[in-house]
Amino acid sequence: MGVESSGLKRQRYPMPDFVKSALDERGLMEAYRQRPAYQQNDYIGWIVRAKRQETKESRLRQMLDELERGGVYMNMKHAASEKK
Template sequence: MRHVRIRAVARDFSKLQRDKHPMPSFVKAALEDNNLMEDYLERPAYQQNDYIGWINQAKQEATKQKRLNQMLVELKQGGVYMKMAHPASVKM
C-alpha cells in the first residue's frame, strides 16, 4: 500500500446544509492512485461533499465509475466543478 503525503487543508464542514458523506474506499484509492487527493482536499467543503454524495447516489456500478471518472478529470484539469466553470480552482 502506497502512502501519500498530503498537505493539511482544514475545511469547515459545519456550515453544510446537507449531511456529510463519508468517502468510500474506492474513491479514496482512485484519488491516491491518480495523485489527486491534494487537489480534492483543496476544494471547498461543499464540493468535496457534493462529489462524494453524487458518486454514492448512483445505483449502478457503471454510473458510479462514470461519475468518479468525471470528478478525477475535473480535479486534474482544474477550473471546473460539475461541468461548470470554477475559477478558484484554475491551475496555473
C-alpha cells in the same frame, strides 16, 4: 479542512474506500482537499447515490478528470480551482 469541520447543514457523505484509492492512485488527493467542503461532499454524494456501478464509475472518472484539469466543477466553470 475536511467536510466534517465545515459547518455544512446538509447530509455529509463519508469518503468510500474506492474513491480514496482512485484519488491516491491518480495523485489527486491534495487537489480534492483544496476544494471547498461543499464540493467535496457534493462529489462524494453524487458518486455514491448512483444506482448502477457503471454510473458510479463514470461519475468517479468525471470527478478525477475535473480535479486534474482544474477550473471546472460538475461541468461548470470554477475559476478558483484553475491551474496556474
